[in-house]
Amino acid sequence: MSPRIKPVDGHIEVADGLGLRVLRWSAAGGSDGGSANGPPRGMPYLLVHGLASNARLWDGVARRLAQAGRPSVAVDLRGHGHSDKPDAGYDFATISEDLRRLIGALGPGFERPIMVGQSWGASVVLDFAVRHPDLTRGIVLIDGGLTDLRDAFPTWDICWDRLAPPPLVGMPLESIEGYFRSAHSDWPEEGFEGSVGNFEIRPDRTIAPWLSRDHHKAVLEAMYGQRISELWGTLRVPALIIPVDGGESDWTQAKRAGADAALAATTATGIPARTAWFKGDHDIHAQHPAELTEAILSAERDGLFAGAVPA
Numbered sequence: 001m002s003p004r005i006k007p008v009d010g011h012i013e014v015a016d017g018l019g020l021r022v023l024r025w026s027a028a029g030g031s032d033g034g035s036a037n038g039p040p041r042g043m044p045y046l047l048v049h050g051l052a053s054n055a056r057l058w059d060g061v062a063r064r065l066a067q068a069g070r071p072s073v074a075v076d077l078r079g080h081g082h083s084d085k086p087d088a089g090y091d092f093a094t095i096s097e098d099l100r101r102l103i104g105a106l107g108p109g110f111e112r113p114i115m116v117g118q119s120w121g122a123s124v125v126l127d128f129a130v131r132h133p134d135l136t137r138g139i140v141l142i143d144g145g146l147t148d149l150r151d152a153f154p155t156w157d158i159c160w161d162r163l164a165p166p167p168l169v170g171m172p173l174e175s176i177e178g179y180f181r182s183a184h185s186d187w188p189e190e191g192f193e194g195s196v197g198n199f200e201i202r203p204d205r206t207i208a209p210w211l212s213r214d215h216h217k218a219v220l221e222a223m224y225g226q227r228i229s230e231l232w233g234t235l236r237v238p239a240l241i242i243p244v245d246g247g248e249s250d251w252t253q254a255k256r257a258g259a260d261a262a263l264a265a266t267t268a269t270g271i272p273a274r275t276a277w278f279k280g281d282h283d284i285h286a287q288h289p290a291e292l293t294e295a296i297l298s299a300e301r302d303g304l305f306a307g308a309v310p311a
Contacts, residue, residue, distance in 0.1 A: 005025055005026075005028065005063050005066045005067060007023035007024055007025045007059075007062065007074070008023070008024045008025075008026075009021070009022075009023055010022055010024070011082075011083075012102055012105045012106070013105075014098050014101035014102050014105065015097075015098070015101065017084065017086065018078060018083075018084050018086060018089075018098070019083065019084050020075055020076060020077070020078065020083045020084070020098065020102060021055065021075070021076040021081055021082035021083045022055070022073050022074070022075050022076075022102070023055045023056070023058075023059075023062070023073065023074045023075075024071075024072075024073045025062045025063065025065065025066040025071065025072045025073075025074075026066060026071055027042065027066055027069045027070060027071045028066055028067050028068070028069055042068065042069045042070040042071075042300070043070060043113070043114055043137060043300060043305065044070065044071045044072065044073075044106075044109065044110045044111075044112075044113040044114070045062075045065055045070055045071070045072040045073070045113055045114050045115075045116055046072070046073050046074075046075070046099070046102075046103065046110075046113040046114070046115045046116070046136075047061065047062060047072060047073065047074040047075070047116050047117075048074075048075060048077065048099075048115065048116065048117040048118070048121035048122075048124050048125055049074070049075075049076070049077065049080065049081075049117075049118060049121050050117075050118045050119030050120045050121045050122075050144065050283075051119060051120035051121075051211075051216070051219055051220070051223075052080070052165060052198060052209060052210075052211045052216055053080065053118075053119070053121075053198055053283075054076050054080055054081035054082075054194070054197045054198050054210065055074035055075055055076045055081055055197075056074075056081075056193060056194035056197035057118070057191070057194035057195065057197070057283060057285060057286050058072075058074040058194070058285060059074075059190040059191075059193070059194055059289075060188060060190040060191060060194075060285070060286065060289025060290070060293075061116075061285050061289045061292060061293050061296075062074055063190075063289075064289060064290060064293040065293060065296075065297075068293070068297055070297075071109065071110065073106060073110070073113075075099075075102060076210075077095060077098065077121075077124070078090070078094075078095065078098055079210075079211050079212070079215040079219075080210055080211050081197065081198075081210050082210070085210075085212065085215065088218075090215055090218035090219045090222060091218075091222045092123070092124065092127040092222055092226060093127075093131075095124055095127075096124070096127055096128040096131050096132065099115075099124070099128050100128070100131075100132055100135060103135055112134075112135060112136055112137045113136060113137070114136065114137050114138050114139070114140065114296075114300070114305055115128060115129065115136045115138075115139050115140070116139070116140040116142065116296065117139070117140070117141060117142065117144065117145070118142040118143060118144060118283070118284075118285055119142070119143055119144040119282065120144060120219065120223060121142075121144065122141035122142055122143070122144025122145035122146075123144055123145045123223060123226060123228070125139045125140075125141065125145075126139060126141060126145040126228070126231050126232075126235070126239075127226070127231060129235060129236075129237050129239075130231050130234050130235055130236075133235075133236040133237050136237055137237065137238070137305045138237045138238035138239060138240070138272075138304065138305035139237060139238075139239050139240070140239075140240045140242065140296055140299075141239065141240070141241050141242065142242045142244075142284060142285060142292070143242065143243055143244040143255075143282055143284060145228060145231075145241075145262075146228065146241070146243060146254075146255050146258030146259055146261075146262060147228065147254050147255065147258045148226065148227060148228050148229070149220075149223050149224045149226075150224060151254075152254075153224070156221060156224050159220070159224050160217060160220065160221075163220060164213075164216075164217070165209065165213060165216050168199070168207065168208070168209055169206075169207075169208045169209070170206050170207075170208070171206060171207055172205060172206055172207075173196075173199075173201055173205045173206065173207050174205070176196065176199065176207055177196060180192055180195050180196065184281065184286075184287065186287065187281075187286055187287050188286075188289065190286070190289065191283070191286030191287060191289070194286055195283075195286065198210060198211075228258065229261060229265070232261065232262045232265035232266065233265045233268075233269070235265070235266060235269070235271055236269075236271060237271070238271060238272040238273060238304050238305050238307060239262070239266060239271070239272075239273040239274075240273070240274060240275075240276065240295075240296065240299045240304060241259050241262060241263075241273065241274070241275040241276070242275070242276050242277070242278060242284075242292070242295060242296075243255040243256070243258075243259055243275065243277055243278070244277075244278045244279070244280055244281070244282060244284050245277060245278070245279045246279075246280065246281060246282060247279075259275050263275065272304055272307060274299065274304065276295045276299070278291070278292070278295075
């Protein structure tokens with residue numbers, strides 16, 4: 001087994017009073033540039049988590065990208081994980097601006113990263129790429145960025161009633177650990193550790209989600225207002241779409257329809273795009289990091305992200 005490459009853990013200030021926690025994996029062989037004895041330095045990757053998640057869920061993918069010579073950064077978005085938690089700014093425009101400033105602060109060698117987002121994070125990177133096509137080589141959307149919440153829920157109140165987070169504040173840590181071990185028994189240890197990272201562990205060994213209920217509601221309301229179909233029609237960078245068939249037929253059918261619509265939109269505008277379906281859990285990046293990383297690198301090797309930014 002290859003030795004585990006550990007990230008550098010730090011914070012980057014992207015606005016007054018807003019620091020984002022980043023985990024940075026250098027390409028194997030030393031610095032981000034690699035070395036004569038290691039893999040050549042490849043395209044950089046910026047990894048964006050889902051709603052109420054955190055950067056640690058990318059550990060398995062980021063480690064494998066680094067072993068393949070691709071430097072990567074996983075970020076805790078505002079309100080999440082160990083990043084700062086301002087009262088406002090949970091709309092897509094503000095979060096895209098956070099990421100724009102983050103990319104600018106990452107330094108040489110991290111220009112125009114491939115942006116990979118999962119679930120809500122997929123919608124974030126799709127929104128970012130539409131706003132800032134000159135700042136990314138392309139996007140990878142993992143089980144997200146394909147459907148509109150308004151198609152599933154006729155009103156915002158119904159949406160919030162159905163998708164509001166459960167009351168987890170004060171739950172014993174051993175209970176949440178037991179749940180993850182039972183529900184995701186086939187996950188590697190990195191995936192389990194990343195899931196526990198969604199929570200603050202208090203001195204009394206109880207937990208609280210890093211993302212507060214009010215901030216969770218603000219993000220979900222922004223998602224309810226997003227129109228995915230309009231974004232795909234204006235996308236100007238290549239896209240790899242990775243939906244997951246989790247065994248829920250109606251939900252999988254909706255994803256297939258969304259993926260087909262996305263491909264039709266990119267075909268009409270001449271933007272390279274392709275799909276790669278997986279079977280498994282919604283958090284496929286935690287469940288099957290090796291297979292997912294290979295799917296991403298395969299698309300890169302095939303030249304999906306090699307084209308210039310369209311005018």
